Amino acid sequence: MSLPVDPAENLAALIRCPSVTPAEGGALAALAAMLTPMDFKVERPTFSEDGTPDVENLYARRSGNGPHLLFAGHTDVVPVGDEATWKHPPFSAAIERGEMYGRGAVDMKGGIACFVAALARHIEKTGGPKGSVSLLITGDEEGPAINGTVKLLDWAAARGETWDAAIVGEPTNPDRLGDMIKIGRRGSLSGMVIVHGRQGHAAYPHLADNPVRGLLTLADALLNPVLDEGSRDFQPTNLEITSIDVGNPASNVIPAKASAIFNIRFNDNWDAETIQAEIHNRLDAASRRSKYRKGQRGPIDYELSWRDRPSHVFLTHDDKLIETLSGSVAAIIGRTPDLSTSGGTSDARFIKDYCPVVEFGLVGKTMHMVDERVALADLETLTGIYQRFIEDWFDRDQTRTGRQGPAYRSRTLD
Structure with a gap:
């Protein structure tokens, strides 16, 4: 043959x-x-x-x-x-x-x-x-x-x-x-942030808490500042927000929650545990110093979950x-x-x-x-x-x- x-x-x-x-x-x-x-x-x-x-x-x-x-x-x-x-x-x-x-x-x-x-x-x-x-x-x-x-x-x-x-x-x-x-x-790790608000009429924002505002604040904290400048053997660690979802078909309704999915490709300056801790710290700090809207309640009410198993x-x-x-x-x-x-x-x-x-x-x-x-x-x-x-x-x-x-x-x- x-x-x-x-x-x-x-x-x-x-x-x-x-x-x-x-x-x-x-x-x-x-x-x-x-x-x-x-x-x-x-x-x-x-x-x-x-x-x-x-x-x-x-x-x-x-x-x-x-x-x-x-x-x-x-x-x-x-x-x-x-x-x-x-x-x-x-x-x-x-x-x-x-x-x-x-x-x-x-x-x-x-x-x-x-x-x-x-x-x-x-x-x-x-x-x-x-x-x-x-x-x-x-x-x-x-x-x-x-x-x-x-x-x-x-x-x-x-x-x-x-x-x-x-x-x-x-x-x-x-x-x-x-x-x-x-x-x-590089390693890979994905997570999801969900911000909880209070649903209401878009014309009466003082009666609601818009989670989209909070999510944008937390997303900025994830992206800035950069996580590192790279190492001898690896490119810089990078975080990308890959999805933002509100699930709200009505333009005149402030939604009850908003979520974002993100992925991190991390180098040897980090391991799965330390990069997770960094993300937690960034989100906690941003949620404490910010509110949904000036004069409204704070801090931002969020939850963070990690998806699947990390790649080291x-x-x-x-x-x-x-x-x-x-x-x-x-x-x-x-x-x-x-x-x-x-x-x-x-x-x-x-x-x-x-x-x-x-x-x-x-x-x-x-x-x-x-x-x-x-x-x-x-x-x-x-x-x-x-x-x-x-x-x-x-x-x-x-x-x-x-x-x-x-x-x-x-x-x-x-």
Whole structure:
């Protein structure tokens, strides 16, 4: 049986599976069909939790004597939006002018397709890596991320799986392939502020307390002053108010309450607990010094709640992993990528608890957009980088360890 050495063919097979999160859509079955001829043992556990959809995942291992490399990613994709606005049907994998169109082309079925092709070419060339390779693929990255990677890691670890390093194939490059390797991520935390007022007639404001006024005061306290100016390894901490809601359809009624949702991306000047304390302090101070309206009662009556689980800031220190991947990029495209901690969160936030992890994949300009697409030339180039990395990482002197030593090479800064 022929091996899946062509990344474009691999990607077309994956794109044609409508795996809109959390649906499997045939994508994991297509991936399993690619891996089985390469002597991978493929398992597809499904995880559940009350209040969330069941999610099917994939874990595949090709065993060998030596270190264990993990490739992680996801086959689920975001919804296509208005399909009529697409140049080509979003699950057709149509090719035009050297580009393949389709939802998931860069985020991140393309990265999976290239890694599989790189492994297949390496096996054809050498017979296989000098160690073990595993793929840990979820269908829950674009969803709530509850029944995906975090549980799949626990499931595999409970069966005795350990890994020496991991690559997440997210689209890390902003403009050109080879621009950037992600070696860490800021933390993420979301919250909601609800301001309680007193409903009344807009023509008689002295008989009411307008919560919108109070909410605007508290929102300003969240935004100003800036939380920090950044650190050596990370961008500045940033808070964005992402939604303000009153739920009031009547223009002549002062509402009873108003709410705002916000998200914070925080660097290593903070951890989840200290950033939460800072937000509490800002809101308390602003509520005490302000009122809904001059002459009316105060302080502002508010409540604060934190949504979901925080993602912790982390930074990977592993010379072998980072230097080998950087060298592979330079060898294939002739320039050295930047090492960055920019952007949002990814499933690397879970993997870092098990082994050193970095992220490197395709150019992300069209991810989540109408007409998401990837250049066929980039598929070939990324496959070449992954193949070179697989060869060099397994060949590199195994006695070398990261700056933090062999026992703990990625750290959570919390």
